[in-house]
Amino acid sequence: xxxxxxxxxxxxxxxxxxxxxxxxxxxxxxxxxxxxxxxxxxxxxxxxxxxxxxxxxxxxxxxxxxxxxxxxxxxxxxxxxxxxxxxxxxxxxxxxxxxxxxxxxxxxxxxxxxxxxxxxxxxxxxxxxxxxxxxxxxxxxxxxxxxxxxxxxxxxxxxxxxxxxxxxxxxxxxxxxxxxxxxxxxxxxxxxxxxxxxxxxxxxxxxxxxxxxxxxxxxxxxxxxxxxxxxxxxxxxxxxxxxxxxxxxxxxxxxxxxxxxxxxxxxxxxxxxxxxxxxxxxxxxxxxxxxxxxxxxxxxxxxxxxxxxxxxxxxxxxxxxxxxxxxxxxxxxxxxxxxxxxxxxxxxxxxxxxxxxxxxxxxxxxxxxxxxxxxxxxxxxxxxxxxxxxxxxxxxxxxxxxxxxxxxxxxxxxxxxxxxxxxxxxxxxxxxxxxxxxxxxxxxxxxxxxxxxxxxxxxxxxxxxxxxxxxxxxxxxx
Amino acid sequence: xxxxxxxxxxxxxxxxxxxxxxxxxxxxxxxxxxxxxxxxxxxxxxxxxxxxxxxxxxxxxxxxxxxxxxxxxxxxxxxxxxxxxxxxxxxxxxxxxxxxxxxxxxxxxxxxxxxxxxxxxxxxxxxxxxxxxxxxxxxxxxxxxxxxxxxxxxxxxxxxxxxxxxxxxxxxxxxxxxxxxxxxxxxxxxxxxxxxxxxxxxxxxxxxxxxxxxxxxxxxxxxxxxxxxxxxxxxxxxxxxxxxxxxxxxxxxxxxxxxxxxxxxxxxxxxxxxxxxxxxxxxxxxxxxxxxxxxxxxxxxxxxxxxxxxxxxxxxxxxxxxxxxxxxxxxxxxxxxxxxxxxxxxxxxxxxxxxxxxxxxxxxxxxxxxxxxxxxxxxxxxxxxxxxxxxxxxxxxxxxxxxxxxxxxxxxxxxxxxxxxxxxxxxxxxxxxxxxxxxxxxxxxxxxxxxxxxxxxxxxxxxxxxxxxxxxxxxxxx
Ligand SMILES: Cc1cc2nc3c(=O)[nH]c(=O)nc-3n(C[C@H](O)[C@H](O)[C@H](O)COP(=O)(O)OP(=O)(O)OC[C@H]3O[C@@H](n4cnc5c(N)ncnc54)[C@H](O)[C@@H]3O)c2cc1C
Ligand SMILES: Cc1cc2nc3c(=O)[nH]c(=O)nc-3n(C[C@H](O)[C@H](O)[C@H](O)COP(=O)(O)OP(=O)(O)OC[C@H]3O[C@@H](n4cnc5c(N)ncnc54)[C@H](O)[C@@H]3O)c2cc1C
Numbered sequence: 033x034x035x036x037x038x039x040x041x042x043x044x045x046x047x048x049x050x051x052x053x054x055x056x057x058x059x060x061x062x063x064x065x066x067x068x069x070x071x072x073x074x075x076x077x078x079x080x081x082x083x084x085x086x087x088x089x090x091x092x093x094x095x096x097x098x099x100x101x102x103x104x105x106x107x108x109x110x111x112x113x114x115x116x117x118x119x120x121x122x123x124x125x126x127x128x129x130x131x132x133x134x135x136x137x138x139x140x141x142x143x144x145x146x147x148x149x150x151x152x153x154x155x156x157x158x159x160x161x162x163x164x165x166x167x168x169x170x171x172x173x174x175x176x177x178x179x180x181x182x183x184x185x186x187x188x189x190x191x192x193x194x195x196x197x198x199x200x201x202x203x204x205x206x207x208x209x210x211x212x213x214x215x216x217x218x219x220x221x222x223x224x225x226x227x228x229x230x231x232x233x234x235x236x237x238x239x240x241x242x243x244x245x246x247x248x249x250x251x252x253x254x255x256x257x258x259x260x261x262x263x264x265x266x267x268x269x270x271x272x273x274x275x276x277x278x279x280x281x282x283x284x285x286x287x288x289x290x291x292x293x294x295x296x297x298x299x300x301x302x303x304x305x306x307x308x309x310x311x312x313x314x315x316x317x318x319x320x321x322x323x324x325x326x327x328x329x330x331x332x333x334x335x336x337x338x339x340x341x342x343x344x345x346x347x348x349x350x351x352x353x354x355x356x357x358x359x360x361x362x363x364x365x366x367x368x369x370x371x372x373x374x375x376x377x378x379x380x381x382x383x384x385x386x387x388x389x390x391x392x393x394x395x396x397x398x399x400x401x402x403x404x405x406x407x408x409x410x411x412x413x414x415x416x417x418x419x420x421x422x423x424x425x426x427x428x429x430x431x432x433x434x435x436x437x438x439x440x441x442x443x444x445x446x447x448x449x450x451x452x453x454x455x456x457x458x459x460x461x462x463x464x465x466x467x468x469x470x471x472x473x474x475x476x477x478x479x480x481x482x483x484x485x486x487x488x489x490x491x492x493x494x495x496x497x498x499x500x501x502x503x504x505x506x507x508x509x510x
Numbered sequence: 511x512x513x514x515x516x517x518x519x520x521x522x523x524x525x526x527x528x529x530x531x532x533x534x535x536x537x538x539x540x541x542x543x544x545x546x547x548x549x550x551x552x553x554x555x556x557x558x559x560x561x562x563x564x565x566x567x568x569x570x571x572x573x574x575x576x577x578x579x580x581x582x583x584x585x586x587x588x589x590x591x592x593x594x595x596x597x598x599x600x601x602x603x604x605x606x607x608x609x610x611x612x613x614x615x616x617x618x619x620x621x622x623x624x625x626x627x628x629x630x631x632x633x634x635x636x637x638x639x640x641x642x643x644x645x646x647x648x649x650x651x652x653x654x655x656x657x658x659x660x661x662x663x664x665x666x667x668x669x670x671x672x673x674x675x676x677x678x679x680x681x682x683x684x685x686x687x688x689x690x691x692x693x694x695x696x697x698x699x700x701x702x703x704x705x706x707x708x709x710x711x712x713x714x715x716x717x718x719x720x721x722x723x724x725x726x727x728x729x730x731x732x733x734x735x736x737x738x739x740x741x742x743x744x745x746x747x748x749x750x751x752x753x754x755x756x757x758x759x760x761x762x763x764x765x766x767x768x769x770x771x772x773x774x775x776x777x778x779x780x781x782x783x784x785x786x787x788x789x790x791x792x793x794x795x796x797x798x799x800x801x802x803x804x805x806x807x808x809x810x811x812x813x814x815x816x817x818x819x820x821x822x823x824x825x826x827x828x829x830x831x832x833x834x835x836x837x838x839x840x841x842x843x844x845x846x847x848x849x850x851x852x853x854x855x856x857x858x859x860x861x862x863x864x865x866x867x868x869x870x871x872x873x874x875x876x877x878x879x880x881x882x883x884x885x886x887x888x889x890x891x892x893x894x895x896x897x898x899x900x901x902x903x904x905x906x907x908x909x910x911x912x913x914x915x916x917x918x919x920x921x922x923x924x925x926x927x928x929x930x931x932x933x934x935x936x937x938x939x940x941x942x943x944x945x946x947x948x949x950x951x952x953x954x955x956x957x958x959x960x961x962x963x964x965x966x967x968x969x970x971x972x973x974x975x976x977x978x979x980x981x982x983x984x985x986x987x988x
Contacts, residue, residue: 276675
């Protein structure tokens with residue numbers, strides 16, 4: 033039974049789309065937290081009490097005002113594809129489902145204005161039709177994730193090899209938010225203020241409108257290159273990433289045997305001992321890419337053979353229909369594909385700092401061997417070309433998982449821990465003073481997505497203690 | 511008097527547009543070689559014998575065939591804005607003026623096909639009108655230079671901060687050339703083959719068609735930021751260049767007093783002791799840029815004050831009409847503006863290698879002081895952000911000029927010597943085996959732009975000797 037006066041709240045919200053069937057509410061209280069065996073154990077029982085689905089900002093305001101008055105927590109939800117329980121209502125209360133606020137409101141040169149629940153692929157459909165423009169970057173959950181959820185919980189993805197991360201100045205132009213107060217305010221955030229709510233898990237405001245930059249749309253050519261040796265592929269990827277004149281959207285090296293064992297159900301392309309690099313290349317850059325490829329692999333005697341295994345521009349439309357887009361083998365989809373085959377697989381999020389990324393990758397993967405199969409995503413990062421790792425991990429127990437992360441950090445590769453549900457532990461392991469200060473203003477009662485910002489709940493928390501934060505407000509498992 | 515049978519040639523070419531009035535021919539035999547006091551001394555007397563202006567490729571073939579048969583040199587010319595006498599016919603003969611072959615033939619998504627004589631700004635006019643696309647990069651001679659001349663003699667420019675240099679894979683897609691043989695051949699070059707003729711000064715083929723990539727067109731916002739201290743401006747420029755999410759086309763730091771003394775006739779903006787950074791920013795990135803600016807200059811107590819001196823988005827159309835575009839204060843236009851005021855000024859072309867560019871700039875300019883006023887152009891270079899220098903030089907004599915260049919190289923900054931008319935001396939100071947081999951194929955009699963490729967004339971030339979190459983085929987001065 034809920035600890036909140038849900039019936040009074042429902043009364044108050046008459047006329048809004050609401051669901052309180054516990055089975056349905058539980059469904060909408062979950063995300064991809066189960067990627068992590070740690071979060072699976074901690075959060076599996078979590079559920080909200082009521083799902084409210086506003087159709088517009090006025091309805092959002094009604095919900096926030098009522099919940100504020102009654103002290104009911106509100107956890108915003110886009111499409112619920114986050115990986116760390118970001119959208120899970122740890123203390124129950126209202127799940128604010130923004131999926132119906134999905135209009136694309138305005139398209140201009142280099143910009144689009146949308147409601148928060150718009151699915152990213154749907155935005156692109158409209159901007160492409162309007163003026164052959166598209167979003168600069170998207171998560172590999174392109175076809176299911178909302179723009180509001182991407183900004184609230186994501187970090188970058190397909191396109192980051194050209195544009196850097198979501199957090200970089202210029203990759204989000206404006207956000208309109210509603211605060212959680214007695215009289216909710218509507219605020220327009222630009223510039224420095226954007227960082228108050230970006231990647232804040234909805235803990236300090238509900239995004240009700242997004243203005244994002246657009247890039248020219250292309251029918252990106254998908255390419256998969258196979259390598260006998262993973263490090264040869266990683267070096268190839270790094271070199272290609274550094275080709276300033278070759279426009280690309282994705283550069284993803286994945287070590288054998290992942291391509292064969294986990295990705296082949298869809299794309300049956302690689303031998304078991306073959307590593308791959310997945311690519312998305314602008315069609316008008318294909319000749320340049322093939323020239324690069326020839327040069328890069330022409331005299332790679334040392335690293336064994338390489339070959340182009342797949343080119344979407346050499347397949348028929350019919351053939352492509354039966355294949356997933358290549359980005360659905362990349363970013364966090366690699367993990368998803370692997371988990372479909374082996375349930376014990378989880379993953380890490382690693383940064384290999386420039387300029388030593390290749391040496392570090394080699395060292396780390398030599399150290400772990402088959403326990404941690406390599407998966408890299410090349411990106412621009414603060415002006416340099418380097419890569420993140422989203423390596424798979426064959427999970428044994430939580431202690432070993434911690435150990436694997438510690439070894440990474442000791443070797444010089446920072447971890448963004450995907451086995452924690454708090455902003456700080458999954459991020460920079462320190463208080464974000466800007467987000468905290470803004471939460472004081474915009475959510476004075478601490479009702480937005482409770483338990484996700486340690487700095488709010490426990491300002492004294494010691495990040496160096498290696499202890500996992502335990503949110504006291506968490507629902508207890510039955 | 512000419513050493514060639516010009517009258518027979520004219521006979522042969524009846525029907526083509528020809529000029530042999532020596533005054534007019536001399537005009538079309540010159541470029542901006544006089545930027546260099548060394549080249550001015552060496553080349554001032556040079557002139558062709560006949561200017562032929564073909565209207566199409568068939569006419570180009572007629573000219574080449576006739577000249578081949580009669581052993582008359584042919585020097586292609588676009589708009590003649592090159593800086594090193596590239597388009598000057600050292601041995602006389604025919605100046606092949608491609609200015610009338612200026613059609614834009616085809617515009618597609620991310621690509622344009624043009625004739626070689628098309629002025630770059632004119633190409634953009636058409637691609638903008640067609641589909642809001644524009645050239646990825648252009649020389650600051652945008653409004654006068656031809657695309658064929660840019661590819662034959664240029665290296666990059668406005669746009670290189672995003673796309674790298676012209677030589678990078680993908681920045682030219684295809685070239686069609688005509689060879690200088692008994693029966694001229696038409697060849698289509700793509701991929702690796704492009705480097706056979708790119709930046710070859712027209713020594714091994716006449717470009718008759720260009721396919722180049724396009725980027726989305728924006729009405730770039732021009733910004734000029736003033737700094738009390740040049741190095742603070744240089745660091746600001748470097749930091750801005752590294753902002754992956756802020757789309758920009760130009761980042762140009764220029765040290766005081768150049769902005770005030772030489773650039774102010776047009777833009778009277780800077781105090782005499784003020785250094786500037788010239789910028790072109792995508793309109794939809796302006797908010798992000800201003801956020802960057804605020805952050806970068808907010809606490810720059812150490813480096814003195816900075817202020818935004820000019821923003822094109824804050825001027826009226828009327829005001830802008832009286833101002834040159836900001837790129838006409840940048841790249842090699844800075845030198846041009848300076849020379850308009852002080853005749854003794856010349857310049858250098860310097861590469862500051864990543865990652866030590868800022869330290870090296872500081873060291874070099876401290877060393878030279880007012881003799882070599884700093885001017886930088888930030889670019890992407892093989893995947894890194896760094897900058898070229900186009901510093902001004904107060905010329906005293908040729909010996910000192912050489913010394914200044916030697917000091918640069920000794921300090922670790924390679925020079926692309928703009929006081930030499932040969933490919934090798936102005937470039938990598940070594941034979942380009944690919945271009946040489948292709949010249950053997952495409953110009954077996956060595957009639958295309960003679961004297962520009964040392965490797966052809968004097969395979970034994972010793973680049974380390976510090977001696978200037980003397981082309982024996984050069985016309986003697988009267
Ligand atoms: C297979 C797979 C692949 C993935 N690939 C990537 C990737 O490439 N890059 C990447 O960054 N992420 C990736 N993710 C994570 C996630 O899919 C993305 O971040 C996605 O953009 C989240 O969108 P969503 O609509 O599902 O958000 P949700 O999961 O619904 O929400 C995410 C967070 O934002 C908050 N939120 C949602 N809407 C709002 C709003 N309107 N106002 C305020 N806060 C709000 C939620 O409370 C939550 O904290 C991946 C996940 C999976 C499962
Ligand atoms: C003020 C000023 C600023 C400049 N700024 C820049 C800059 O930012 N970046 C830069 O790269 N350069 C710059 N330059 C140099 C020059 O302007 C450019 O390289 C320009 O693109 C040359 O074009 P053009 O048509 O004038 O070529 P030309 O000077 O006519 O020719 C250049 C070379 O190409 C050859 N050529 C011309 N047409 C053909 C053809 N069809 N086939 C084969 N060969 C051919 C010529 O023989 C010659 O060797 C600048 C020069 C000046 C004077």
